[in-house]
Amino acid sequence: MNSAKITARWAFNVSEWNPSDKQYNQTLLCVQPEESERIKRFKFFNDSKLALAGRLLTRYLFCKVYECDWREIRLGRTKENKPILLKPKALIGGNKYVNFNISHHGNWVVLVAGENCQIGVDVAEIEKFSNKTIQQMFEIFKDQFSEHELSVMTTPQEESQQLHMFYRHWCLKESYVKAVGVGLATNLKSIEFHLSDEERENFFTVDNSKIINTKTTVYINNKPQRQWKFEEMYLDELHLVGIAYCGLNNCEDCSNIEIDGFNKIELEELLKYSKEL
Numbered sequence: 001m002n003s004a005k006i007t008a009r010w011a012f013n014v015s016e017w018n019p020s021d022k023q024y025n026q027t028l029l030c031v032q033p034e035e036s037e038r039i040k041r042f043k044f045f046n047d048s049k050l051a052l053a054g055r056l057l058t059r060y061l062f063c064k065v066y067e068c069d070w071r072e073i074r075l076g077r078t079k080e081n082k083p084i085l086l087k088p089k090a091l092i093g094g095n096k097y098v099n100f101n102i103s104h105h106g107n108w109v110v111l112v113a114g115e116n117c118q119i120g121v122d123v124a125e126i127e128k129f130s131n132k133t134i135q136q137m138f139e140i141f142k143d144q145f146s147e148h149e150l151s152v153m154t155t156p157q158e159e160s161q162q163l164h165m166f167y168r169h170w171c172l173k174e175s176y177v178k179a180v181g182v183g184l185a186t187n188l189k190s191i192e193f194h195l196s197d198e199e200r201e202n203f204f205t206v207d208n209s210k211i212i213n214t215k216t217t218v219y220i221n222n223k224p225q226r227q228w229k230f231e232e233m234y235l236d237e238l239h240l241v242g243i244a245y246c247g248l249n250n251c252e253d254c255s256n257i258e259i260d261g262f263n264k265i266e267l268e269e270l271l272k273y274s275k276e277l
């Protein structure tokens with residue numbers, strides 16, 4: 001049995017990237033044409049930057065960790081739209097199967113990668129939906145959360161803590177769905193998260209900003225799936241991130257994976273290996 005490992009937990013803050021038009025267009029040439037075309041279609045520049053940074057971070061992963069040349073990397077998508085590696089083939093078979101996942105929201109793009117495991121990530125900016133109260137947010141998403149989850153999320157007295165609870169469950173659910181790669185065609189209510197009692201109160205404060213919650217269990221159709229592991233942490237006061245992973249085909253062992261925080265990647269580093277395609 002190959003043991004699973006995590007090779008990247010990286011985050012890039014797009015608010016610190018303010019390229020000129022010329023620099024931006026040059027950077028667009030460093031991703032596959034079908035992706036640059038997609039990225040150009042976004043209405044808001046911030047959304048384009050997030051999507052572009054996601055592609056750059058993925059290519060940076062294969063150059064930095066797996067010593068590929070920028071131009072030999074070929075990325076594709078599954079029919080559910082999940083980005084996957086197509087080339088080099090040596091990294092998607094044999095003893096080493098590299099998986100990765102991207103998420104972006106607010107100012108942050110995050111990437112996680114692992115070997116011999118399924119892995120998914122979700123970052124969320126903790127904000128109320130415009131013109132909605134927290135009660136209305138729970139009402140809108142009541143079909144996505146179970147009775148148990150709704151009761152846990154609404155337990156804190158303070159509204160701000162309910163909001164954090166909402167996003168904790170959101171990130172957990174999305175990270176799991178993204179690790180499995182099924183996209184939206186899933187009954188989200190049947191994927192139920194149980195936070196451990198001791199980690200329930202870990203909301204963001206400066207003192208506990210480095211805490212990583214790891215004791216959550218997922219239940220699928222009421223059955224615990226203990227082979228699935230979760231990490232949840234704050235990137236900053238307003239951004240929460242969840243990671244889900246499980247050995248490939250449920251058989252590789254994830255129990256020795258070292259828990260760690262996210263490494264923040266600077267722009268110069270992100271572009272270090274980039275080349276025009």
Ligand SMILES: CC(C)(COP(=O)(O)OP(=O)(O)OC[C@H]1O[C@@H](n2cnc3c(N)ncnc32)[C@H](O)[C@@H]1OP(=O)(O)O)[C@@H](O)C(=O)NCCC(=O)NCCS
Nearest residue numbers: 051080081082083102103104122144170173178181182183
């Ligand atoms: C598409 C989806 C996989 C993630 O969407 P999201 O949370 O809006 O966006 P994120 O930033 O976390 O993820 C987007 C990235 O995930 C990756 N992705 C896309 N489809 C994916 C899939 N089927 N599986 C895994 N990853 C996927 C892509 O890299 C994508 O970015 P890119 O297109 O720029 O490359 C999907 O789960 C979704 O649309 N969810 C909607 C939100 C919702 O209703 N959530 C309820 C939670 S309770």
